[in-house]
Amino acid sequence: MLRLMIVDDEQIIREALSSMIDYTSLGYEVIATAKNGMEAYDRIRDDYPDVVITDIKMPILNGLELIERASRIDSRITFILLSGYGEFEYAKQAMTYGVRYYLLKPTDKQELINCLDTIREEKKQKEVQQKAEQALLLKDMQSPLEQGLLMEALDQPDNFPQVFKKYQGLLSFPEKGLYACICSFVEETYLKSFLKDIVRILLSCGAESVFPVIYVKNSALFVLSSPTLAHQEKIRQSLEELHYPQQCVTFETSFLHGDTSEDLFAQIISKISRYERILLIRPETGETRDFHNNMAAPWRISKLREAFTASPAETDIPSLLDSVFTPSMTPDVAKNIALGLFLNPDNSGQEPPLDIACDFFRRLYSCTQTSEIRKLAEIVLLQEKDEAASSKGGANISLLKSYVEAHLDCETLSLKWLAENYLFVSVGYLSKQFVKEEGIRFSDYLNKKRMEQAIRLMVYYHNDNIKTIARSVGFGNNPQYFSQVFKKYTGYTPTEYIEKVGASAPS
Template sequence: MLKVMIVDDEFYFREALKISLLWEELGLEICGEAKNGKEALQKIQDLNPDITIVDINMPIMDGLEFAKKVKEKKINTKILILTGHSEFGYAKQAVSLGVCNYLLKPVNEDELTNCLCEMKADIEKEVNIKVEVEKLKEQVKENIPLLKEKFLNDLVQGNSVIKSEEVFNKIKYLKMNMLSEYYRVAVIEVDYDENREWTDEDKQLWIFAVKNITEEILQEHFEFEMCYDSDDRLCIILCLNGDEEDSLIEDKFEKVRVLVDKYFSFSISIGIGNRKRDIFDVTSSYKESIIALKNKLTVGSNKVILYSSVDDLELKLNLFTAEHRSQLLLSMRTGNSEEIKMILTNIFKDVRGKNIHYEILLVVCVEIMSVCMEIIAEMGISFKDIFPKDELNVLEEIQLKQSIDEMESWVNRKFTDAVEYIKKNKNTKASQLIEKVKKYILDNYQDDELDINKMAKNLFVNYGHLCFIFKRETGITINEYLTKFRIKKAKELFDSGNQLVVSVAKKVGYADANYFGKCFKKYYGLAPSKYIENVSQKKYQK
């Protein structure tokens, strides 16, 4: 019997209500009463009523406030509001607070009876659903024979090292009808939406539901066995005699897909491998089905995908060109976020328009990310500052994505994170690099083989990045700075009394005295010999 509590400030109304209905015949019993919402809240936890009949207009705490408190405290009781005509607007508000129904006073016994019966039916239905869910959970735990599951899992993933005779003995022992002329593997994967929170329990329940539907559809036409692989995908090993049409297999799996899409809040994708003669080639068909399944990234999810249909997909398209790479590098170095976003959008737009194999898609994403990682290395930034610990394996992270949209979103986010980090830290990093270059020139300007390659190598910096940063921060190139520095040092030597042009040229890093002379004249307007002569005349005049 379900329990009912009456909450009304009128004593005689409560008493009348107790005797006005044949409660036991309705499958109900009065478990308690209260004269206002506050008193009802104090009693409800102990009484635990299934249904609470509440007057909307009461002193201390009215029916609306009581309904609000019940909802806030997540108390499991269904509320029936009683109201007069003048409070009809309040009744609407009560419905928004989770109240199941309301009746107008004076209460009509037939209406009250019908309302209570409806509420009782709803409660019983909810209880039955909970029972069914609990049964389903128990089936997930108990109905999978572990030995059979392990054997099939080893078979599809190629982990079995036992001989043919032992395999067939094991099949017989586990009472599986797998002795056939051909074998073909299909793999079913739930299309998980990253924007939806899936608990492990949710995943297990839905996969089990998909398994039941698949069994029901296939058992009329095929002998088959089922198991789960290491990624919780449902694997179906079809045991064929050779006379089954490929179109029939595809049609039945399409029916599975359609039913799941119709009756559940998610979709599935199905990959189907080619036929194989030997039972030990089941693993080959399984791998083909996985390849077919992975191509949902390019052909779309919620589909049945045959390996034979993706085996011919283009594998040689050059979707990430040298021009794309150069543009991304330049935009990263200049911190142009909008340009980066536009380049990536165009690349992925091109990807969507091509009939490509998923492996090509992975290659494109890895090539794009290599540009981001190259800039991070150039800047001397730690990868951990851009990639969290669980994202350091870029290829693995890309492979986890369920769609091209997810891939594009993740790649865009990583580029944005890198650019923002570089912008935030560029002034300190750049100034430190400029000072290192100047210090290196000061220590090595006398080396006539000194060049930018040598500097970059010794400073552990990318050549292009070094040139770009130096020009951006100082306004001149490294070669211009080096020449100016050397000529200035040569002038100092001439001013201190050195009069041999060849000797001075060598001391400041010029192996060719003639070239040194041209550089010196460019800066001071005089050839070195003429400058020395002027210095000597000034000393003589003194």
């Protein structure tokens, strides 16, 4: 369901718009109504709508000002603008903010339905595109995720079902239908030629490889789909016919089967667990990952988590991270550690939601410096510390509050931005937790903090430059909007308050 908000300063119009259509049948849920632009803007920061129907002429913040400010905190909101005759200039200005949907008052029911239908289809197309982009991102992430699966599984053999479930969706493993082929007596000298032949053989047999070749001690193991006996026999014959110069021993082939993919990988882990050096090789490209000397081995992440768990205070976390993320550490190694921390915070076996995981992966793999990656790892650890310490079970809130305190001058602060770009959690979950722990909505909390900071600036500097104060507490170049919010929270305009402060100051 798409989330819909209705904004109009006339109650009769708000009520008419709310009741004139069966929004549910169109795939919409009316989540809020607002009587002016300021109220709507605060609700947008809390309720993250997909579509907003708004009037142009409203008190405090008009429709265009609302669109301008709301677009900064969430560019994905689609606006439907309600306008009267003679308001064409307003409509022209709205086009500069990307608004494409206009309805004349009084609103025609069928025109509104057509508009909502079009927007819904556009959103569906964008969702399809987003899923395609996520698939590409997961493809780029495939190698570190595959390595992460094997490393964690080898490190936690007693916890294998939970480890596998966490990676299964991210690596797109089916519930069943996989099998593994083991080819023995493959000397490393001939490994490159063997891999080329593997690609050719699988192609000719119509078999699909779903995991890199695992190579341990002269044995190569590859995981395949379509487990028919005809496939297996053809692969066996093709492999045992291979021969390389100076090779004395004929290859031997065997197969592993499991009732489920999890069963199969449990057998694979059991087979390779006794080997000290393990290679993961993508035969199509020759990309090779060697576990033996990997600095981001599971024990490193485990040791970091053990030290972190034993640490009594959040202030110890930076020093713990400094001991791991050293200046000489390469970004690739740092990414492996951060990825391990994110995917395995508490051994719960819960796979993170795909949207959240992709947000984190995108952010992580856009980092080019180890110091940037360290900051992401710190967020992950602080989230875990917050959740462990909170008797209410609500994680992330102290992190959110700290971020707000440090960024009160940022115009684009919103719950959705913080959830997707800083905390990597569901915005719905974060919204509920914030209200539960703080007893107020996020927008009220943010405005309260901004007004408290504005008052501090006025008292300290006796500053009558309202524009400067407005900018410094996140209202940008809109001192009028700042003045309205300030009066709502204090009962005074900024000018009145400054005069009051000046009058009470000692001469």
